[in-house]
Amino acid sequence: MAGSPIRHSLSPRLHNAAFASWGLDWASVAFEVPAGQGRALVEAVATLGLPGLSVTMPLKEEVAHACDRLSPVAERLQAVNCLVHRDGQVVGENTDxxxxxxxxxxxxxxxxxxxxxxxxxxxxxxxxxxxxxxxxxxxxxxxxxxxxxxxxxxxxxxxxxxxxxxxxxxxxxxxxxxxxxxxxxxxxxxxxxxxxxxxxxxxxxxxxxxxxxxxxxxxxxxxxxxxxxxxxLGMLVHQAALALEHWTGRPAPLDALWAGLRRPGSDDRGTPSASSPGTGEPVA
Ligand SMILES: NC(=O)c1ccc[n+]([C@@H]2O[C@H](COP(=O)([O-])OP(=O)(O)OC[C@H]3O[C@@H](n4cnc5c(N)ncnc54)[C@H](OP(=O)(O)O)[C@@H]3O)[C@@H](O)[C@H]2O)c1
Missing domain, CATH: 3.40.50.720 (NAD(P)-binding Rossmann-like Domain)
Structure with a gap:
């Protein structure tokens, strides 16, 4: 996951819940990447051999210009929220x-x-x-x-x-x-x-x-x-599910994703308690 501000992103929680449910030895972490670093980010995915990465504000548009290829949807939107490293290319998708x-x-x-x-x-x-x-x-x-x-x-x-x-x-x-x-x-x-x-x-x-x-x-x-x-929350969970499907080719474990959002004291649909003290808004 990359963007800025990123510290309170809920996406790693969703991704890691899926990896745990699959018994997959993968980890999703949040990287603070400021505006202007979109091209470097795409190159890093290729260099490090990462299977994929979620992208959020303020990088969605600039990353679209740096991908080897865009999906038809990302092409129309000129915005990417999900990078998929496939056959030596970094492909930009948009699952929102x-x-x-x-x-x-x-x-x-x-x-x-x-x-x-x-x-x-x-x-x-x-x-x-x-x-x-x-x-x-x-x-x-x-x-x-x-x-x-x-x-x-x-x-x-x-x-x-x-x-x-x-x-x-x-x-x-x-x-x-x-x-x-x-x-x-x-x-x-x-x-x-x-x-x-x-x-x-x-x-x-x-x-x-x-x-x-x-x-x-x-x-x-x-x-x-x-x-x-x-x-x-439904959009948040399902855009993550689609990203997970792009990265792994497996149907996402939706129950695990919803459970991944829950924290003690939350309601039964999961309260995103990782809210930012600065803005009060959790980011995808
Ligand atoms: N559930 C999810 O998964 C998910 C995903 C993405 C975003 N979101 C949420 O969706 C919202 C929009 O996000 P975004 O990324 O689309 O933001 P954005 O690109 O900044 O667009 C915000 C839109 O709202 C308009 N706007 C802002 N303040 C307004 C006001 N006071 N009165 C009328 N219109 C106003 C803006 O108009 P101008 O262009 O004229 O400023 C613009 O059209 C945020 O609350 C975000 O958290 C949720």
């Missing part, structure tokens, strides 16, 4: 969007094909989700972001289904994905709502990619109105 779709399928039986989706935000996480929703056959992928140019660029990742939208259009969506940092503990906007909860209710599935806290005030307000809800 498919991680969320797998989580929604597993936890809510939700499949995007033919469904109307709305994404709040146009940053890295939003873009990965928008691309995955478009590829999975969503009928419509609306992008609501404070910068219209960013919304339009992000929406184009969904192909013909994608277009910039207005917040009020959430009422007609099946799925709403909140992909801004609003609500994140320690971010200074803990109580800010990214969307009026009154627009949602029974029949909506609302997902907040934030997982610290596990239930943001916005997610709580939306749940109180009768919408089905999910936090960001």
């Amino acid at each position: 969007g498919d991680g969320l779709l797998r989580a929604l399928a597993a936890e809510h039986g939700f499949h995007p094909r033919g469904r109307r989706c709305l994404v709040l935000g146009a940053g890295g996480a939003a873009r990965a989700v928008i691309e995955a929703l478009g590829r999975a056959g969503a009928e419509e992928v609306l992008v609501v972001a404070r910068r219209p140019d960013a919304a339009a660029r992000a929406a184009s990742l969904a192909g013909p289904a994608g277009r910039p939208g207005r917040a009020e259009e959430a009422a007609g969506a099946d799925l709403v994905v909140q992909a801004t940092p609003l609500g994140m503990a320690g971010g200074g906007q803990e109580r800010a709502f990214p969307l009026d909860p009154e627009l949602l209710g029974p029949g909506h599935l609302a997902v907040d990619l934030v997982y610290h806290p596990l239930r943001t005030p916005w997610l709580a307000a939306v749940a109180a109105r009768g919408a089905a809800t999910a936090n960001g």
